[in-house]
Amino acid sequence: MMWIDSGTMPLLTLSVFFLLLSPATSTSAPGRPRVTSCRSPEKETFTCWWEPGDDGGLPTTYALYYCLEGSETVYECPDYKTAGKNSCFFSKNDTSLWINYNISVVATNAEGKSVSEPVEVDVVYIVQPKTPESVMVSVLEDDHGPYLRVSWDKPRSADTRSGWITLVYQLRVKQVKEENWEEYDAGMQKYYNVFSLHSGKEYMVQVRCKPDHGFWSEWTTPAYIQMPDFIPRERSMWIMVAVFSAFILLIFAWTMNVKRSSVKHYLLPPIPGPKIRGFDQQLLKSGKSEEVFNALVIQGFPPTTNYEDLLVEYLEVYDDVKQELVLNGKNLPEGLLKSKTMSSDNDSGRGSCDSRTLLMEKCAEGVEESGMEQELSQFGESSWASSDSGEDRENPASPRQEDRKVQTWPPVFSSPQPHHFQQQQPGGTRASYHSVPEISCRSPPGHSSGGQQNRFSKPGFYQYTQMHSMDSIEHKHVAQVPQSQSAEYVEVQTVDPENILLLRPLANAEGHDPELSDFAGEDYSKVRDVTSDNILLLQRDLSGPQYVRDYCQDQSGQVDPCFMQLQQVEQTCKPTNVHLHLPSLMLQDGMRLAGNGYVDSTIMMS
């Protein structure tokens, strides 16, 4: 404060004195007022309100002045009272439409005055009607339940009748305790129906309106209404449905309860306990396992008696009075079952059931002199019966006594009538499967065939036969084969006049006929024919027609029954598919040629 010198001191003291003496507020010119809004409720009058500024501590008066566009005349507000404080009301006479009012407010006090910002107003743009009147709410009923009907009146001052002002209405509804309003537009109509309200709740309704070009009015005071208690129709229906279905369920449950045991039996059928024949639970409980297991043993298992029936075929060849040749065979595996079933039907029956034992008996009878019997057993895997080189042991010197393989015929279609011999049509095969039991083969002991060369009933063929002769003569014809169970191929070399099937093993590949080696893989051959000499004429396969011919020519020099056969059955050398072409000759009674070149003969059960 070093700059305070003696000159300013009196001034300071004076001002302090005045401050202390004068009242707390200071006076000044008033602040600028502000025109806040102007509104016309019916497009006929309008009111403007202003907001006073700071009054400067002095009593301030406000005056509103206006002038119309295009004129410089300034008018003062005609009515400060009607509309309340700080307002100016323009009556009808003072209101002109489609013309701009330039309005300003002047605040005056002892200190000065201030003028507000001027405001341009066109009356037609500031229309805001009063609220609708006479809002009435009532509850009405219809088919779907109660609903609200709200009705009201236009604000009194609005002249909609002449079309001067056009009003549209809006209402809103909410539950008293809720927060969100639901608003509905009612257009120009003065009523509205509100649906889908909840029963038993209290609602409040409000309405407002708006001119076609203007502002929304204020909301009316809320109207309260209490919705009656009712059950919506859909809900009552659902309740009925629920009750009804509950009733039905109850009945159902009671019924099930009454029939408890039978239901349980139906749903959960008792599982039969294990029934093992011979199994005694008591024994098990007693703890002696040996006794239990001994009891389990069933005599006669595994079943061996019908083994041959199940297994493959064998060729039953037997030479009875009627010279019937039975060739049986069947293809596995389907033939297996069939043979069993059919075995009782059409064939002589000799080839089936217990054939093994049967054969053995019969062979034993007839082959006494040979003393050696070997059965040719059938084996189920293929239609090949295997025979060992039984003859090797017999006559090692004989070339035929090399490994011989007997091969069974594939299933031969045999006609169901054994005594009948007829030529089968190609398509007329009748399948009857016979399970041919084993064939006891007996090697001819040094018979004339010993001096014979290897003769083939059909040159170059794999001859698979299991010849089984069941008749009195038959046993002689049996070629012996060892009881080896292995499947080997043998060739039937020939059947000598004594009805002995000479077999020779087929696996011999020692520069044998090339055809034969070629045919090493050949499994089947078919008997085309049986000559009167009881010679099997085997069907030549298609693949090697050449060989046949060649072989035929080769063998032509041989003097043996084969040759004779060849000559007789020259046709067989032709490389034709002789499946279907069966020579008419060589067929004797009791023999049948089935289609496919299979000789079909049935065993004669005399």
Place this chain on the structure above:
Amino acid sequence: MARLSQSTRLHLAVTVLMCVFVSADGVSLNDLLERASQLSDKLHSLSTSLTNDLDSHFPPMGKIMRPSMCHTSSLQIPNDKDQTLRVPENELLSLARSLLLAWSDPLALLSSEATTLPHPERNTINSKTRELQDHTNSLGAGLERLVHKMGPSSEALSSLPFHNNDLGQDRISRLVNFHFLLSCFRRDSHKIDSFLKVLRCRAAKMRPEMC
């Protein structure tokens, strides 16, 4: 024949009714006025929204030019309700028609200027201006039909020529002039709307619920 479907029957009924109307009296006066007032309402709403778009980026420029300088200000119109209700219908119609006709040229100018207006909302302004033009033309056609209905006394027209050819050269004046013209149109469209609605309610004495 007895099994006509619902829709066929409806179509048949509508066709018959329309034939009856056309043959009898054409479209009724009430319907014409209803349609006209709807159009004028739409016209004014469009102009209001257009003004708002124009003002969105610029302060109001109404102070620069006065509405008394509108080219239609010379037309004598009623200023308040009592005056308006005293005007006979045909004169009201004539006033509406005159006003509408006075704006066909200016609106064309506005339309052409809107395409190159230096305003950020130009696209909206352009499309709305075109809409404005279309509605004006429709309303003009409707009013012509009304004139035929209401008689020859309503054929009088006041000429309100519009002389300006463009809105100015520089950007500011173009904007200002555009705004000014638009404000004039907004007011005049309100006049037309008011007159037609008065006419509507006056003709619909039989339907107090509408008025």
